[in-house]
Amino acid sequence: MNDASKRSLSGDAAVSEAAAGAILTIDLGAIRENYRRLKARLGGVRCAGVVKADGYGLGAAQVASALMREACDIFFVALLAEGIDLRKAIGTGPDIYVLNGLPPGSEPEARAAGLCAVINSGAQLKAWRAAAHGAGRRLPAAIQVDSGMSRLGLAPAEVETLEGDSSAFEGIDIRYVMSHLACADEPRNPANEQQRLAFERLRAMLPEAPASLANSSGIFLGERYHHDLARPGAALYGINPTPGEPNPMRPVVRLQAKVAQTRRVEKGTGIGYGHAYRAEGPLSLATISFGYADGWLRRSASAAWFEGVRLPFLGRVSMDSVILDISALSPGKLREGDLVELLGPSQSVDDAAGHAGTIGYEILASLGPRFHRRYINR
Template sequence: MNDAPARFPSDDAAISEAAAGAVLTIDLGAIRENYRRLRKQLGGARCAGVLKADGYGLGAAQVASALMKEGCDIFFVALLGEGIALRKAIGAGPDIYVLNGLPPGSELEAVAARLCPVVNSGAQLKAWRAMAQGFAHGLPAAIQVDSGMSRLGMAPMEVEAVAGDASAFDGVDVRYVMSHLACADEPRHPANGQQRLAFERLRAMLPEAPASLANSSGIFLGSPYHYDLARPGAALYGINPTPGEPNPMLPVVHLQAKVAQTRKVEKGAGIGYGHSYHAQGPLSLATISFGYADGWLRRSVSAAWFADVRLPFLGRVSMDSIILDISALPAGRLAEGDLVELLGPSQSVDDAAGHAGTIGYEVLASLGSRFHRRYVGG
C-alpha cells in the first residue's frame, strides 16, 4: 500500500490563541542560527536538514523555508508521504530524500514529486532501476549501507552482491552513499570507529559518489566523520547533540499552557485519577488545559513554571489536563487564562525528557496539533 501524503499540522486552519489550551512558540531565527553553527563545525562539508515527523513536530514547511534562507538545499524526510507534502509546500528546487526508501509500487509517485529515494535493499534498488529504464536521464538516489546499526541499509552481503553485478545501477544516478551512526552521542563508544571503518569498506564497493555518515551528534565526533554531507536533525531544533556537555545549540521552542481553574484543598484530599497523590496539608492547586493528548508524556514527573517559581505536577497526567501545586505563589497571583511555562528558559526540552525517562527527540515529536502556534524570527 502506498503512503498517503502526510498532512502537516501547520496546514490546518490556525487555532487562535483565545481558543487554544496551550501556546507553542517556535523560533525560526534560532533554527537558522543552529544551522549556521553546525555548518561552521563541519568546515567544508555540506549540511542538510532533516525534517522527518513534520520537522520534529515544529512544522516541516516553516522550518524548510527558514533553512533555505541559509542556503540549505538538501532535505531528508522519513516517509514518502512526508516527502510529497514537503514538495508541495516548498516547490521545486531543493533535493528531498526519503530515508525509509519507497514502499513497493510507489516509485511513480516519488518520480512525480521529484523525490530521491534512499535505497536500503537490493529489492528497492531493483525496483528503482526498473523505473529508471523509462527515463533517458536516469533517476537520482542515495544508497544506504548498514555499517553496524542493523536498522536500515544494505547488509554487507547485499553490497557484495550488487558490487558483482555490472548492471545493478543501470539508470540510477547515485548522488550519495550513506550510513547512520548508532552511538554518536557517546563519543568514546567503540562502535563509532567500527562503523566508520565498515562504512569505508562498503562504500568502496559501490559506484563512486559523495559520502554521508554524520547525524547531529556525529558532527561533533570530528572531521573523520564529516565526509561530504552531514544530516543533522535534533540539533537544529535545540536538542543537545553533546549529552553531558554544555548545549552548543540555541533553544527553539517555548511551550506555555493555560490555567483552566484554580482551587484550594484540605489535607487528605485525593488528587487526580486513582488518587495517586493525597494532599499532605492545605494546598492551592491549578489545573492547566494540557495533557497527554497534546503530547506531554503521561509518565512525566515534572513541573511548570510561573514568574520563576516551580509548580510541581501532582497526581497523574490526564488526557487534557494536569494539576499543579501553586502553593508557593501568593494567593491570587495565578488566575484562569494565565500561561505557565512547560518548555522554555526554566525547563529545556532535554530537561523535560529527563523527567519522563526519555530523550528530547520524543518530547518534540510527540507535540500535538491543538496548540496556537507562533512562528518568530523567521
C-alpha cells in the same frame, strides 16, 4: 491528510490562540542559528536538514523554509508521504530524500514529486532502476549501506554481490552513498570507529560517489566522520548533540499551558484520578488545559513554572488537564487564562526528557496538533 500535514502545508497555526489550551512557540531564528553553528563546525562540508516527523513535531514546511534562507538545499524525510507534502510546501529546487525507502509500487508517485530515493535493499534498487527505465531518464538516489546499526541499508553481503556490477545501477544517478551511526552521542564508544571503517569498506565496493555518515552527534566526532554531507536533525531543534556536556545549540521551543481553574483545598483532600495524591495540608491548586492527549507523557517532567517559581504536578496527568500546586505563589497571583511554562528557560527539552527517562526527540515528536503554534523570527 493528517493534522500535521495540514499544518505543514498551510504555513500557519491550525488552532487559534484564543481557542487553544496551550501555546507552542517555535523560534525559527534559533533553528537558523543552529544550522549556522553546525555549518561552522563542518567547515566546507555540505549540510542537509532532517525534517522527518513533521520537522520533529515543529512543522516541516516552516523549518525547511527557514533553512532554505540559510542556503540549505537538501532535506531528508522518513516517509514518502512526508516527502510529497514537503515538495508541495517548498516547491521545486531542493533535493528531498526519503530515508525509509520507497514502498513497493510507489515509485511513480516519488518520481512525479521529484523525490530522491534512499535505496536500502536489492529489491528497492531493482524497482528504482525499472522506474528510471520507464521514465527514459536517470533518477536520483542515495545508496544506504548498513555499517553496523542493523536498521536500514544494504547488508554487507548485498553490497559484496554488487561490487563491479555496473549494470546494477543503470539509470540511477547516485548522489550519495550513506550510512547511519548508532552510537554517535557516545563519543568514546568503539562502535563509532567500527562503523566508520565498515562504511569506508562498503562504499569502496560501490560506484564512486560523495559520502554521508554524520548525524547531529556525528558532526561532533570530528572531521573523519564528516565526509561530503552531514545530516543533522535533533541539533537543529535545540536538542543537545553532546550529552553530558554543555549544549552547543540554541533552544528552539517554548511550551505554555493556560490555567483553566484555580481552587483551595483542605488537608486530606483527594486530588486527581485514583486520588493518587492527598493534600497533606491546605493547598492552592491550578488546573491547566494540557495533558497526555497533547503528547505530554504521563511519566514526563512533573512541574510547570510561573515567573520562575516551580509549580509541582499533583496526582496523575489526565488526558486534557494537569493539577498544579501553586501554594508557593501569593494568593490571586495566578489566574484563569494565565500561562505557565512547561518547556522554555526554566526547563529545556532535554531536562523534560531526563525526568521522563527518554530522549528529547520523543518529547518534541510527541507534541500534538491541539496547540496554537506561534512562529517567531521568521
